[in-house]
Amino acid sequence: MSQCEDWKKLPLRYPGLIVSGTSARGTVKIKGKWYRLRILCPQFPQLQNARLELHQPHQNKFVRLSNEDLQPDWTLHDVMDNLQQLLQKHSELPLNDHWNNETPTGNIYQEIASIYAPEKYHLQLNDACSRVRFSKFALNEKHYLQVELPTLRVSEHSLPDCFVWEEQLQKYNKLAAMVQQFQKYLEDLQQFYDNFTDIDELCYVVQPTAPISTKHNWRLFVLRERVYIKLVITDPFAPIASMSLRIIGPTQAVEELRRTLSDGLRDWDAELDIHKNLLRIFDLCYFPMPPGSGWIGSGDEPIATDQQFCNICYAYHLDQGEIPIVSCDNPQCTLIYHASCLKEWFNTLTDGRDFLSVSFGACPFCKTKLSTSFAELLEN
Ligand SMILES: [Zn+2]
Numbered sequence: 546m547s548q549c550e551d552w553k554k555l556p557l558r559y560p561g562l563i564v565s566g567t568s569a570r571g572t573v574k575i576k577g578k579w580y581r582l583r584i585l586c587p588q589f590p591q592l593q594n595a596r597l598e599l600h601q602p603h604q605n606k607f608v609r610l611s612n613e614d615l616q617p618d619w620t621l622h623d624v625m626d627n628l629q630q631l632l633q634k635h636s637e638l639p640l641n642d643h644w645n646n647e648t649p650t651g652n653i654y655q656e657i658a659s660i661y662a663p664e665k666y667h668l669q670l671n672d673a674c675s676r677v678r679f680s681k682f683a684l685n686e687k688h689y690l691q692v693e694l695p696t697l698r699v700s701e702h703s704l705p706d707c708f709v710w711e712e713q714l715q716k717y718n719k720l721a722a723m724v725q726q727f728q729k730y731l732e733d734l735q736q737f738y739d740n741f742t743d744i745d746e747l748c749y750v751v752q753p754t755a756p757i758s759t760k761h762n763w764r765l766f767v768l769r770e771r772v773y774i775k776l777v778i779t780d781p782f783a784p785i786a787s788m789s790l791r792i793i794g795p796t797q798a799v800e801e802l803r804r805t806l807s808d809g810l811r812d813w814d815a816e817l818d819i820h821k822n823l824l825r826i827f828d829l830c831y832f833p834m835p836p837g838s839g840w841i842g843s844g845d846e847p848i849a850t851d852q853q854f855c856n857i858c859y860a861y862h863l864d865q866g867e868i869p870i871v872s873c874d875n876p877q878c879t880l881i882y883h884a885s886c887l888k889e890w891f892n893t894l895t896d897g898r899d900f901l902s903v904s905f906g907a908c909p910f911c912k913t914k915l916s917t918s919f920a921e922l923l924e925n
C-alpha cells in the first residue's frame with residue numbers, strides 16, 4: 546500500500562478520524578483505549594517530521610515524532626498501532642514551541658467544553674463569552690487564571706509578581722495548553738509557597754499588609770521588638786538560591802543580628818524550610834506572633850502587647866493597613882512611626898532635602914539617627 550492510499554484509508558480503519566490535507570484529527574480507539582488526537586505530516590506522503598497531538602480529557606500531550614521513532618517501512622497504520630509506546634516514550638516532553646506555528650483548528654468554545662474539569666478547577670465563561678476564568682485549582686484554591694477570548698490574552702492571574710507569566714503563557718495558542726502549563730507552574734511553585742506558608746502562620750508578618758496574596762514574593766516580619774526580617778524571593782522556581790534576607794531596625798541591633806545571620810547562612814539546612822532555618826540561626830523556638838494571637842515571645846521577656854500608635858499621625862493602621870514599625874537608634878526613645886508618615890514628614894521639611902538622603906536622618910522627636918534601613922520599607 547502506498548503512503549498516499551494509506552493516508553486516505555485511515556478513516557476506513559478509524560471512522561472517528563477526519564483527514565484533510567496533510568493532517569488528520571478525531572477520536573480513535575486503539576487496543577481498547579480511546580484517544581482524541583491530531584496527526585500532521587508536513588512532508589506527506591513521507592512520515593518524516595510528523596507530529597502527533599494527543600488531547601486527553603484535561604490535558605494535551607504534544608509529541609513530535611523524531612525520525613528515529615519511525616521504521617523506514619512504516620505507514621501511518623504502524624504509527625497508530627504503536628501509538629501507546631510512542632506516547633509513553635515521549636510522555637515527559639513539554640509543549641514544543643513548533644506547535645505554536647500551527648493555526649488553531651476548530652472552535653475555541655468547543656475547546657473550552659473539552660477542558661471542562663470541575664474536579665481540577667472551576668471554569669467560568671462570562672455572558673458575552675469573551676473571557677474565561679479558571680479558579681479554585683485543586684490543592685491551590687487561591688489561584689486563578691483569566692484569559693480573553695478568542696485572543697487568548699492573559700488578563701489576570703495569581704502567580705507571583707516577580708516574573709512575566711503573561712508572556713510565557715501566551716506563547717501557547719491553545720487554551721488547553723495554557724491551562725496545563727499554568728497547573729504545571731503551580732506544581733513547580735510549591736516550594737515557593739510552602740516557604741511562605743510557615744512564615745504567614747507562625748510569624749507576625751507586618752508587610753505586605755493584609756490580605757497577603759499569592760502574588761507577593763516577599764514578607765517583612767517581626768524578629769524581636771523594633772527589629773524585623775525582610776525576606777524577598779526573586780526567583781520563585783529557586784526560592785532558596787534566590788532569597789535575600791535583610792534585618793531592619795535600630796542600627797546597633799541590626800549590626801549584631803546581621804553577623805548572626807551571615808554566620809548562620811553558612812550552614813543552611815537544605816532539608817528545612819526558610820522559617821525553620823531562621824529559627825535555628827537566631828536560636829529561637831518561636832518568632833513573635835501578632836498581638837491577640839497569644840503573642841509568643843522568643844524568650845522570657847514578653848514583647849510589648851499594646852498596639853503602639855505612630856507618633857506622627859497618631860493612628861495605628863493606615864488605609865493600606867500599614868502599621869508603625871520605624872524607630873530611631875536611641876534605646877530611650879520608644880516612639881515609632883509609619884514609614885510613609887516619615888516620608889511625608891521629611892518632604893514637608895523646609896530645607897527640601899531629598900527623602901532618600903534624609904532617610905538616614907534624625908528622629909523627628911529625639912533627633913537621634915533613624916534606623917538606616919527604613920527607606921527599604923517603602924520599596925514595595
Ligand atoms: Zn503614621
Ligand SMILES: [Zn+2]
Nearest residue numbers: 873878908911
Ligand atoms: Zn527617637
